[in-house]
Amino acid sequence: xxxxxxxxxxxxxxxxxxxxxxxxxxxxxxxxxxxxxxxxxxxxxxxxxxxxxxxxxxxxxxxxxxxxxxxxxxxxxxxxxxxxxxxxxxxxxxxxxxxxxxxxxxxxxxxxxxxxxxxxxxxxxxxxxxxxxxxxxxxxxxxxxxxxxxxxxxxxxxxxxxxxxxxxxxxxxxxxxxxxxxxxxxxxxxxxxxxxxxxxxxxxxxxxxxxxxxxxxxxxxxxxxxxxxxxxxxxxxxxxxxxxxxxxxxxxxxxxxxxxxxxxxxxxxxxxxxxxxxxxxxxxxxxxxxxxxxxxxxxxxxxxxxxxxxxxxxxxxxxxxxxxxxxxxxxxxxxxxxxxxxxxxxxxxxxxxxxxxxxxxxxxxxxxxx
Numbered sequence: 001x002x003x004x005x006x007x008x009x010x011x012x013x014x015x016x017x018x019x020x021x022x023x024x025x026x027x028x029x030x031x032x033x034x035x036x037x038x039x040x041x042x043x044x045x046x047x048x049x050x051x052x053x054x055x056x057x058x059x060x061x062x063x064x065x066x067x068x069x070x071x072x073x074x075x076x077x078x079x080x081x082x083x084x085x086x087x088x089x090x091x092x093x094x095x096x097x098x099x100x101x102x103x104x105x106x107x108x109x110x111x112x113x114x115x116x117x118x119x120x121x122x123x124x125x126x127x128x129x130x131x132x133x134x135x136x137x138x139x140x141x142x143x144x145x146x147x148x149x150x151x152x153x154x155x156x157x158x159x160x161x162x163x164x165x166x167x168x169x170x171x172x173x174x175x176x177x178x179x180x181x182x183x184x185x186x187x188x189x190x191x192x193x194x195x196x197x198x199x200x201x202x203x204x205x206x207x208x209x210x211x212x213x214x215x216x217x218x219x220x221x222x223x224x225x226x227x228x229x230x231x232x233x234x235x236x237x238x239x240x241x242x243x244x245x246x247x248x249x250x251x252x253x254x255x256x257x258x259x260x261x262x263x264x265x266x267x268x269x270x271x272x273x274x275x276x277x278x279x280x281x282x283x284x285x286x287x288x289x290x291x292x293x294x295x296x297x298x299x300x301x302x303x304x305x306x307x308x309x310x311x312x313x314x315x316x317x318x319x320x321x322x323x324x325x326x327x328x329x330x331x332x333x334x335x336x337x338x339x340x341x342x343x344x345x346x347x348x349x350x351x352x353x354x355x356x357x358x359x360x361x362x363x364x365x366x367x368x369x370x
Contacts, residue, residue: 010065012334017288019330026300027323028064031057034320038079038094039072043319048097051077051087051105052171053321055112060324062119063331063339070116071125077109078132085135086154099156104168107140107175109133111342114178117185118338130186137179140172141196148199149210166204166211167219170227173200177228177348184349198351204229216257218246218266225273228345235277246270251308252290261314263305264294268325272343275332287329294322302326 013024034057035041041057042049058073080094081087086106089098113129116122143151149164150172176197183190203210204224214220221242224230230238246254252262253270267290271283293306294313301318331339341347 010336012336013064013327013330015284015287015330015333018291023300027327028066030299030301030318030323031061031320032066032069035069035073039076040091040094041073041320043321044317047317048090048092050090052108055108056328057320057324059112059115060327062116063327063336067120074113074116074129078129081132081135085139101154103140103143103150103152104171106136107172109136110175110179110182114182115338115342117182118341126182126185130182133179133182137176137193144196144199147207147210148203150200164211165214166208167214167217167223169200169211170204170223170229173197173204173229174227176200177345178342180349194351201229201351218253218255218257218270221246222270222273225277226269226343228348231277231345239273239277247286248308250289251306252286252293255305260309261305261307262290262293264290264302264322265304265319265325268329271329272332275329276343276345280333283329283333287326291326
């Protein structure tokens with residue numbers, strides 16, 4: 001069976017118990033069906049779009065071999081980028097809806113652009129997208145705080161709360177490494193980005209108190225691993241520490257620790273993090289669990305979540321970012337080179353160690369966050 005544009009579904013997307021060839025093709029079609037003529041990928045038909053989830057869906061299209069559709073999604077980003085390098089927090093039908101701007105949203109296109117370049121080897125694309133990536137990263141780094149973390153949002157009036165989010169900053173760290181990889185390919189050194197990434201890494205690994213307490217959310221648990229800041233034994237310790245709090249056997253991963261609700265996006269991202277630290281069997285297991293609960297065989301899409309105590313889908317929406325996350329997790333497990341390189345992180349530039357920021361110099365920093 002083939003995807004909508006006639007391209008054979010790549011074998012890397014096939015995962016027994018999760019996606020067979022027919023199911024993979026249907027999931028890819030579900031993304032293509034949601035993509036608008038201007039290249040944008042909203043959450044679902046009639047729903048809003050945010051730049052982070054739009055990019056994740058575009059990456060899934062590249063993993064599926066739908067490179068033209070992915071490129072249209074990146075062209076949309078360039079066309080909608082604000083003069084200062086940012087994007088608005090949400091759009092609907094191509095128009096800005098929430099006029100605030102979020103730092104992790106504005107950084108994430110760097111991850112997608114690097115992924116597309118690895119998937120296609122398209123030098124012209126990298127050339128065209130470089131100003132978009134550079135401007136986005138430049139805007140984001142204006143929000144870096146003295147301790148290395150990043151304020152999570154700039155309001156419509158220009159003010160920024162003096163607050164950082166662990167999940168968002170972990171995602172930005174990943175984006176910085178991808179942006180630095182693109183800079184290396186272009187032979188355009190970015191020492192300021194390297195320094196910013198090193199300071200952010202220090203905050204992520206040594207100072208969990210720099211971030212708002214969102215520990216009830218599973219993303220705060222696994223994102224330092226998914227975002228490539230944690231690897232090795234430190235990553236294993238972190239994932240083991242809260243495994244029973246967030247993973248429900250036979251169901252998937254909770255979105256929040258105190259609710260009987262497992263979600264496709266979080267479970268698929270957790271699978272990517274597990275794969276990245278060598279726990280492929282666990283990654284496959286959680287993907288099978290969530291796919292059995294949230295896959296919609298009628299459309300090939302994925303429902304956002306499942307309330308297991310009520311045996312009920314909730315909310316009743318099939319989100320493109322959920323389907324995208326499942327496809328990316330399958331692609332990594334299936335050995336797709338571009339997806340493996342982006343989320344494995346071994347080929348991404350690692351920032352050099354720097355002295356602790358002055359505000360942190362006297363604080364305890366013996367072990368990574370756990």
